[in-house]
Amino acid sequence: MTKKYVSISDVKDYVGQEVTIGAWVANKSGKGKIAFLQLRDGSAFFQAVAFKPNFIERFGEEEGAAKFDTIKRLSQETSVFVKGIVKEDERSKFGYELDVTDIEVIGESQDYPITPKEHGTDFLMDNRHLWLRSRRQAAIMQIRNAIIYASYEFFDQNGFIKFDSPILSGNAAENTTELFETDYFGNPAFLSQSGQLYLEAGMMALGRVFDFGPVFRAEKSKTRRHLTEFWMMDAEYPFLSHEESLDLQEAYVKAMIQGVLDRAPQALETLERDTDLLKKYIAEPFKRVAYDDAISLLQEHASDKDADYEAIQHGDDFGSPHETWISNYFGVPTFVVNYPASFKAFYMKPVPGNEERVLCADLLAPEGYGEIIGGSERETDYNKLLAKIEEEGLNPDDYAFYLDLRKYGSVPHCGFGLGLERMVTFVAGTKHIREAIPFPRMLHRIKP
Template identity: 60%
Template structure:
């Protein structure tokens, strides 16, 4: 008898199979027991009819505890009443691992309780669906960049310097000197781009930022492409093509997860239409001021309410272009006709999800970059390797970073970024 996974039930209709699963929930009447089964690939229903099985099988089904691991034997059949479309008529049950007093019951639980039990909360249908979408974004990211001629390069996680200053970095001892957990792989990707042309990294980054907002994590994952012989407008086209590709991949491959999450496919389909709108920082400030945001002045960075209003004005992901130089990192290319802004862009997701991409064209002039490093109070000796890139064949280049968890949060339509990563690290949480 073949052992299958739930997700493959559609290929075995009318066949008797075995499935290893956990009992997510159950209900029973006098004559029928319904088991909600999950195996990591999907959820579906198992049906035990008292008159069709030995009495001990029916009694076992009625008395199974939540999260008991079982090996089920039965016939796969179509089930038009469920979104999944299939169920199993159970003829045999073997208990593989018992479960008693499972702490996460079908009732409501508080966030702290669920976070304390994150190792178990991941088993729930909603969290399972979110992780499926996360997995699809990871898969699609590799497909997109591999198909477009990018080489994956892995930057170090331990670094001796910081791309954006050391104020929110985790410091550690590196034998007899200081080191930091990486807040971005970008500077290293610039070096890689000078060797390989088009590169991307995909790895964990760390920010010791004491923020408790629903958009912030201490440890998160970033996708950071960098492209040689590339100006900002070309980079923006790659960014919007990449994001639209991610959205389409979720639509194509995560239908069941979107259904579990109650995510409207038609809303997501709007985000596959290109090009995405663009608005300058100057015009964005004017738009906000015109609409009652008296707290914003030219030179300020945007907060969540500002980003939400701007994005809602377009109902699509939107690029905000060319921010003030004073609020951006040292490595961004100066504007050719203005000394108060740099050539950069943030992509703001619609529906109040905020910035998901930050990117820029990079400064290429050695003397300018050296001066900016000094102006930012950074040690030029620590950046000598970075300055070398401007001495030996400097070329126009641009890149960006996309935050994986913020993108998952947006596409899954969930409230808080903490549910978009398997084991979140938050300001006051490093357990489990």
């Protein structure tokens, strides 16, 4: 068989031509003298149709019948080379189909465990390496890819330089109770919670910088929004105010949503995602509400029918139900700004005239998806930062390099971190974050 391969996503460019596709058999149906193959090659899914009389006419009675029998015996996930003529077909959900003229089996698949029937979550997670092949999981990964691509494009267009931070660190960027600790040649080391501290050093050298990589949080949480290993997009930039930083973050989120609409429309269709909502989030300005005003709103609406959250007081941190209600109340992604310093990170700059509040913001996604970005203006004064580190009970020696940044030409600067998997979950419209990463690591899941 001549093997000039065409990807399924490109078959529309070959209508009326004979092509060869390398693919896996996702499903098979038919009876008698006709067989339907659902094929996938990673780029898309596609239907191929084989007619026994055509095979007999092409290859003769014996060989044609044998080739057609090969098609009839194909099992799920068998890999094949399929040769055929591309035809437009309005009846097909793909818009095109392949009239099969020849087939070659590459690799057999015996007793594939994930059949078209319903399976439990634990079973699917145990077989995650195979579950990824499903139409739904492939669509989510395509959306993840589109978000990553749009991120790099956005940062490049806005003058950012990619700056890599280490995964092993001798200090914590966030909560010290959520660190994964390991031995580093007799000294304690930690898996990175965030590249932020190192990224600030890069900012002082290169201006606008961003980092993208895995981070780790030893949170004993079993919610649909938590992973112990996830990917974070961090950015730091000098000479922007807190409000200008929010403008940048809003533009970034809109660019990612637009990137998915442009690059992965079929994936959104597969997931039955409401694209009108996504377009609304691009078209309308994001809301901005002060933390104290958000608390007052929650208290005011506590008796509403949709107020499925616990009572909350000024000074309390939000739980997931509070975040859900706030974002649903405004109907678009919503920045909650100026949280209490008491439960925010040590490096955040206080609100001028109010030391109890800090210049920070969490971006809450609507539809119940909660926080997707956390950012702040950073403290620039050496003595104030040192005092905050000591107040948190941290060892200043562990943060010597970070403090140094305030000694040699400190400047006003802001930054933020976006959790990739939370963004994927939001844009894809999935219910659980475990589907947003190829191999999720959760409280009780380290394999496969």
